Amino acid sequence: MQEKNYEEYAVSHGWKALATKLVRIGNNQDIDKNGRFINAPISRGSTVIYPSVSAMRNSGAENLYTHKTIYGAMGSPNQHLLEQVMASIEGGTHTQVVSSGLAACTVPLLTYLSAGDHCLLMDSVYGPTRRFADRVLRRFGVEVSYYAPELSPQEVEKLFQPNTRVLFVESPGSHTFELQDIKALSSIAHRHQSRMIIDNTWGIGIFQPFQHGVDISVQALTKYANGHSDLVLGAITVNNDKDWQLLRETTVMLGEVGGPEEAWLTLRGLRTLGARLEKQSVSALKIAKWIANQPEVERVLHPALPSCYGHEFWKRDFTGASSLFGVVFKKPVTPEHVITFIDSLSNFGIGASWGGYESLVMPTDGEINRTYKSHVLTGAACRFQIGLEDPEDLIKDLEQGFGILRNSL
Numbered sequence: 091m092q093e094k095n096y097e098e099y100a101v102s103h104g105w106k107a108l109a110t111k112l113v114r115i116g117n118n119q120d121i122d123k124n125g126r127f128i129n130a131p132i133s134r135g136s137t138v139i140y141p142s143v144s145a146m147r148n149s150g151a152e153n154l155y156t157h158k159t160i161y162g163a164m165g166s167p168n169q170h171l172l173e174q175v176m177a178s179i180e181g182g183t184h185t186q187v188v189s190s191g192l193a194a195c196t197v198p199l200l201t202y203l204s205a206g207d208h209c210l211l212m213d214s215v216y217g218p219t220r221r222f223a224d225r226v227l228r229r230f231g232v233e234v235s236y237y238a239p240e241l242s243p244q245e246v247e248k249l250f251q252p253n254t255r256v257l258f259v260e261s262p263g264s265h266t267f268e269l270q271d272i273k274a275l276s277s278i279a280h281r282h283q284s285r286m287i288i289d290n291t292w293g294i295g296i297f298q299p300f301q302h303g304v305d306i307s308v309q310a311l312t313k314y315a316n317g318h319s320d321l322v323l324g325a326i327t328v329n330n331d332k333d334w335q336l337l338r339e340t341t342v343m344l345g346e347v348g349g350p351e352e353a354w355l356t357l358r359g360l361r362t363l364g365a366r367l368e369k370q371s372v373s374a375l376k377i378a379k380w381i382a383n384q385p386e387v388e389r390v391l392h393p394a395l396p397s398c399y400g401h402e403f404w405k406r407d408f409t410g411a412s413s414l415f416g417v418v419f420k421k422p423v424t425p426e427h428v429i430t431f432i433d434s435l436s437n438f439g440i441g442a443s444w445g446g447y448e449s450l451v452m453p454t455d456g457e458i459n460r461t462y463k464s465h466v467l468t469g470a471a472c473r474f475q476i477g478l479e480d481p482e483d484l485i486k487d488l489e490q491g492f493g494i495l496r497n498s499l
């Protein structure tokens with residue numbers, strides 16, 4: 091295969107393919123009724139009223155699988171519009187919007203697992219997903235175990251048990267950014283009658299999960315989809331009616347719902363996703379390469395760089411990159427030195443989230459919980475989210491930060 095120019099690829103491919111779609115889908119679907127505005131109005135509400143009892147009974151709204159809202163806890167027109175858009179971005183048939191990205195991870199686990207089943211998760215899944223598996227799934231009689239992200243699919247297959255029903259993967263992994271051979275893992279999961287769930291928040295739009303055999307794809311819409319750091323929301327996408335019915339049932343029974351205002355704001359955020367990520371991904375790659383050249387840096391964990399574990403799967407399966415990456419420092423840099431470095435930066439907020447318009451940084455040491463010793467974290471580390479600022483300003487800030495780091499050693 092011809093070697094790709096990563097920068098060019100990251101810029102021109104993924105977001106270009108999405109840009110037109112993101113402008114056209116999910117516009118006002120009843121333009122005459124809604125005053126001919128291009129955007130759908132916000133419809134808030136709990137109570138739904140009908141002109142008569144028979145109209146209520148004949149509305150079809152008791153059917154969970156229609157989107158005729160009988161009550162606000164079953165969703166709103168804004169939520170359902172966003173669901174159509176997300177299904178299209180993910181390349182699936184149906185999306186269920188839920189109250190947070192974490193709920194998007196936990197609802198499918200509750201849907202597909204019962205007492206006596208086994209759930210196999212990648213060791214670098216998002217921390218609160220892991221906490222849910224350890225504390226809630228185990229309490230309900232589900233066996234939970236983890237696999238080291240560096241294992242080959244054949245080695246992962248050896249960890250399947252006769253009762254394994256779910257394989258939960260995040261690619262790239264949280265904080266350590268290992269990419270996985272999703273195609274191989276999904277066929278292994280299916281061979282063992284298991285469902286494969288992927289947390290696709292990093293890969294929004296640039297990784298098409300269902301083309302690689304994934305059954306359920308979840309996303310924190312909180313991050314890039316909304317993009318403005320002003321709400322939390324999640325999406326669960328599937329690729330057939332049966333899976334959607336199962337998920338929809340669990341969601342409604344749990345009372346899980348995404349607020350109409352959050353859905354409306356996320357839909358607005360999605361209009362600029364292509365433009366935002368085109369800029370953010372280019373800036374992130376430029377900054378990642380700049381950081382990789384600093385003498386104190388051991389390794390940059392950016393999926394579009396060969397120094398990231400599983401980079402070959404990024405090259406094979408992704409059509410672009412987003413703007414979150416990690417940095418591992420060389421010894422003698424300690425976690426305390428990294429804190430001094432982070433505290434010295436003025437153009438980066440210190441915060442745990444990502445996907446918004448602003449650049450962020452956080453230390454990685456002490457923040458993550460793993461079953462296996464990470465092959466990647468060989469030294470003190472931190473994570474960067476690159477926003478919409480001028481990358482030259484960010485690099486200037488980093489230059490002075492590395493100066494302070496150097497003087498502190």
Ligand SMILES: Cc1ncc(COP(=O)(O)O)c(C=O)c1O
Nearest residue numbers: 190191192216291310312322323
């Ligand atoms: C990979 C990943 N998945 C899920 C979530 C959860 O999203 P939320 O904050 O909307 O619950 C996060 C949040 O940081 C995340 O990083």
